[in-house]
Amino acid sequence: MLQVAFIRENKETVLKGLAKRNFKNAEEIVNQTILADEQRRATQTELDAVLAESNKLSKDIGIFFKSGEREKAEILKLKTAQLKDKSKELSEKLQEKATELQNLLYLIPNIPNEIVPAGNSDEDNITVFEAGKIPALYDGALPHWELAKKYDIIDFELGNKITGAGFPVYKGKGARLQRALINYFLDKNTKAGYQEVQVPYMVNEASAYGTGQLPDKEGQMYHDAQDNLYLIPTAEVPVTNIFRDVILKESDFPICKTAYTPCFRREAGSYGAHVRGLNRLHQFDKVEIVRIEHPTKSYEALEKMLEHVKDILNELKLPYRILRLCGGDLGFTSALTYDFEVFSTAQNRWLEISSVSNFETFQANRLKLRFKNANGKTELAHTLNGSSLALPRVLAGLLENYQTSEGIKIPEVLIPYCGFDIIN
Template sequence: MLQIAFIRENQEKVIQALAKKNMDAKTVVEEVVALDEKRRATQVEMDNILSESNKLSKDIGGLMKSGEKAKAAILKEKTVSLKEKSKELAEIVDALATELTEKLYTLPNLPADIVPVGKTPEENLTVFEAGAIPTLHEGAQPHWELVKKYDIIDFELGNKIAGAGFPVYKGKGARLQRALINYFLDKNTAAGYNEVQVPHLVNEASAYGTGQLPDKEGQMYHDATDDLYLIPTAEVPVTNIFRDVILSESELPVLTTAYTPCFRREAGSYGAHVRGLNRLHQFDKVEIVRVEHPEKSYEALDGMVEHVKGILDELKLPYRILRLCGGDMSFASALTYDFEVFSTAQDRWLEISSVSNFETFQSNRLKLRFKDKDGKNQLAHTLNGSSLALPRVLAGILENYQTPEGIVIPEALRSYCGFDIIN
C-alpha cells in the first residue's frame, strides 16, 4: 500500500508513475487526498474539543473546591455536550479512515524508474540469455505426450479426482517432482535462507497484507465457512510471518525459504500454450522471501537473480531473464525479473520464476518495521522470488532432455532421484 503522506506530497508523480502500469489514477489519487484532508480536519476538530473538555474538567474541579457549585453545574452540562460531539466526530474519523484505506488498497505499487514502458508481455526487455538450445531427435514430443508414453503424470486421472489442472504424478514422475523440491530447498538453504513450513490456508488479513486482496480475489480459492483462502504462493504465509513485527536493524536481512503447493483459480484457455503442465490450478513451488533494509534491497534483488541463475546453470536448461514492462508487472511489484526456460519441443519460452522487489508496498500493509540506529521505526523492504516453480521446470527437463532411449535426468538431480533415466 502506498503511503498517504507520499501521495499527498507527490500527486502528479504518483499519477504519472501509475500510468506506466496502464492505470489512470488521477481520480483515485484526488479522492484519496480529499478523504485524507477531511479526515485530518475532522481529527483536528475532535482534538480541539477534547482539549476544551479537559480544560473545563479542571475548571469544574476548581469551582467545586471553592464551593461554586452552580457555576460548576453549568460547565458540566457543557462538557456533556462536548463529549457527545467528540463521540460523533470519532465515529466520522473512523469511517473516513476506513474509506481512505479502501481507496488506498485500489492503488498499485509505483514501478521503479528502470521499469520499461509497455503494455504487453511482448514489450518486456530481455536482459540476459544463457544455455544452448538442444537439437532434438526426429519424433521428439511435447511433455504432455511424453508423460503418457512413460506413465509418469496422469492428467485424466487428476481430472477425474478433482478437475482439469490437478495432475497426478506417478512413479518416476513423482520421484522427480520430489527430487526437484529437495534440490531447490537445499540450494536455498545453502545460500543462507532459513527453511520454514507454513499453513496452506491464510486469513483475510494475510491476503491483504501481501496484496493478493482485493486485487486477486477472483483468482483465489476461498472457503466461505471459515473465511480462509488457499494460498496462491508461499509468499503469502511466509511474508505474513513478519506482519505487525518490529525488527532491529541488526536483524536485517531476514532470508526465508519454503516449499508449498499453490492453488490458483485463474481461468484456463485452450491451445498448446496452456496444455499439460503449462497452466495448472494446483502446482508445487519453492519460494524465497527477503526482508531488507531499504538501502540494500536492490542489491539483494540482484543477488536473488544471480541465485536463480546458478540453479538453472546447474540444470543446464536454456533460459533468459526479462525485466518486465509496466503493463506486465504485478499489482504489488516495484521491479520484477522473469525467468523463462526454452522448451525445444514446444518451440517457445516458458515462464518459470518471477523475482520482485516490493519496496515498502507490502510492509506498509503488514506494518512490518525495523528500528534504526536512532531508535526510529522505519518500514522495511520485502522481496520474493520463485526458486523455483516446478511445473514448467519439469516440462523443460522432460522436453529438452528427451532422447530416443528415454528422458535423461540432469546430472545435478541424479543423487536426489536415485535414477539416471526415465524409460
Template sequence: MLQVAFLRDHKQDVISRLAKRNIDAADDINKAIDLDEDRRTIQTKLDNTKAESNTLSKEIGSLFKAGQVQKANVLKAKTTELKETTKSLEQELNLKVEALNELLYKIPNVPNTIVPSGNTDEDNEETFREGEIPQLYDGALPHWELAKKYDIIDFELGNKITGAGFPVYKGKGARLQRALITYFLDKNTEAGYTEYQVPHLVNEASGFGTGQLPDKEGQMYHVTADNLYLIPTAEVPATNIFRDTLLNESDLPISITGYTPCFRREAGSYGAHVRGLNRLHQFDKVEILRVEHPDNSYKALDGMVEHVKGILNELKLPYRILKLCGGDLGFTSALTYDFEVFSTAQDRWLEISSVSNFETFQANRLKLRFKNSEGKNELCHTLNGSSLALPRVLAGILENYQTEEGIKVPEVLIPYTGFDMIS
C-alpha cells in the same frame, strides 16, 4: 499500499510512473490526498475537543472541592455536549479513514524508473540469455505426451479425482518432483535462507497484507465457512509472518525459504499453450523471501536474480531473463524480473520464476517496520521470488532431456532421485 505522504509530496511523479502501467491515476491520487486532508482536519477537531473536555473535567473537580456546585454543574453540561461532539467526530473520522483505505487498496505500486513502458508481455525487455537449445531427435514429444508414454504423470486421473489442472504424479514422476523440491530447498538454505513450513490457508488480513486482496480475490479458492483462502503462493503466509512487527535495524536482512503447494482458480484459457503442466490450478513451488533495509533492497534483488541463475545453470536448462514492462507488472511490484525456460518440444518460452522488489508497498499494508539508527520507525522493503515453480521446470526437463531411449535426469538431481533415466 502507497503512503499518502508520498502521494502528496511526489504527486506528479507518481501519476507519471503509474502511466507506465497504462493507468490514468490522477483522479484517484487527487481524491486520496483530499480524503487525507479531510481526515487530518477532523482529527485536529477531535483532538481539540478531547483536550477541552479533559481540561473541563479537571476544573469541575476543583469547583466541587471548593463548594462551587452551581458552576461545576454548568461545566458538566458543557462536557456532555463535548462528549456528543467527540462521538460524532469519531464516527466521521472512521468513515474518512475507511474511504481512504478503500481507495489506497485499489492503487497499484509505483513502478521503478527503470521499468520499461509497454502494454503486454511482448513489450518486456530481455536482459539475459543462457544455455544452448538442444537439437532433439525426429519425433520428439511435448511433455504431456512424454508423461503418458512413460506413465509418470496422469492428467486424466487428476481430472477424475478433482478436475482439470490437478495432475497426479506417479512413480519416477513423483520421485523427480520430490527431488526438485528438496534440491531447491537445499540450494536456498545453502545460500543463507532459513527454511520455514507455513500454513496453506490464510485469513483475510493476510491476503490484504501482501496485496492479493482485493486485487486477486476471484483468483483465490475461498473456504467460505471459515473465511479462509487457499494460498496462491508461499509469499502470502511467509510475508505475513512479519505483519504488525517492529524490527531492530540489526535484525535486517531477513531471508527465508519454504515449499508449499499453490492454488489458483483462474488457470486461463484452453489450448496447446495451457496443456499439460503449462498452467495448473494446483502446483508446487519453492519460494525465497527477503525483508530488507530500504538502502539495500535493490542490491538484494540482484542477488536473488543471480541465485536463481545459478540453479538454472546447474540444471543446464536454456533460459532467459525479462524485465517486465509496466503493463505486465504485478499489482504489488515496483520491479520484476521473469525467468523463462525454453521448451524445445513446444518451441516456446515458459515462465518459471518471478523475482520482485515491492519496496514499501507490502510493508505499509503489513505495518512491517524497523527502528532505524536515529530511533525512528521506518518501513522495511520486502522482496520475493520463485526458486523455483516446479511444473514448467519439470516440463522443461522432460522435453529438453528426452532421447530416443528415454528421459535423462539432470546430473545435479541424480543424488536426489536415485536414478538417471526415465524409460
C-alpha cells in the same frame, strides 16, 4: 500499499508511475485519496479540539466545586455532556473516513522503479540476459503432455477425474522427479543462507491483505467462506506474514527464508497448447525465497536473488532468459520484477518459471513491518521474493529438452536426488 503522505506530497510522481502501469482512472482515485485524507485529518483536528476543550472544562468544574461555585460547575457539566456527544459523533466520522481512505489506498498499485520500461503487455518486456544452448531434438520429439502419457509419469485425465482440470497426478518416476526437484531447490536455497520454514497452506484475510493478494486478486484465490480462510497462491503470503506487526532491529537484516508449498490459483481457464499439460495448473508445487531487507540494501539483495536462480538453472543445464517486466506487465505490489523463462524445444516457446521482485515498502506498509534505525526512529523495511523455483514448467522444460529416442535423461545434478538417470 503506498503511504498517504507520499501520495499527498508527490502527486505528480505517483501519477507518472501509475501511467507507466497503464492504471485506469489513476487521477480520479489519487484525487479521491488525497481528499479522503484531508477530510480525515480535518476531522481528527476537530476531534482533538473538542477533547481538549472537554478536558479543560473538567478541570474548571473541579475548581468550581472546590470553591463552592456549584451553579457555575453545573452549567459546565451540561456543556461537557454536549461535547461528549460531539466527540462521539466525530469519532464515528473519523473511523468512517479512515476506512474510506484505507479502501482507496488498497486500490492503488505500487509505483514502478525508474528502470521499469514503459509498455502495455509481455510483448514490451526487455530481455536482459540469456544463457544455455537450445538442444536439437531427435525426429519425433514430443511435447511434455505426450511424454507424460508415453512413460506413464503424469496422469492429467486421472487428476481430472479426482478433482478437475488443472490438478494432475504424478506417478512413479514422475512423482520421484517432482520430489527430487523440491529437495534440490530447498538444498540450494539453504546452502545460500535461506532458513527453511514450513508454513500453513491456508491464510486468514489479514494475511492476504498484508501481502497484497486482496483486494487485487479477489476471486482468483480459493476461499473457504465458512472460516474465511484462503488457500495460498504462493508461499510468499504466509512466509512474509511471519513479520506482520513486527518491529525489527537493523542488526536483524538480512532476513532470508525459503519454503516449499503447494500453490492454488483459480485462474480463468482457456484452451490451446499454451495452457496444455503443465503449462497452467490450479494446483502446483513451488519453492519460494523471501527476503526482508534494509531499504539501502534491497536492490543489492535483488541482484543476489537473480544470481542465485541463474545458478540453479545453470546446474540444470536448461536454456533460459531473464526479462525485466514493463509497467503494463508488472504485478500489483511490485516495484521491479524480473521473470525467468526456460525454452521448451518441443513446444518451440519460452515458459515462465520464476519471478523475482522487489516490493520496496509497499507490502511492509500493509504489514506494519518496521525496524528501528541507528537514530532510534522507526522505518518501513523492504520485502522481496522469488520463485526458486516453480516446478510445473521447469519439469516441462526438463522432460522436453532432455528427451532422447531411448527415453528422458535426468540432469546430472538431479541424479543423486532421483536415484535413477533415465525415464524409459
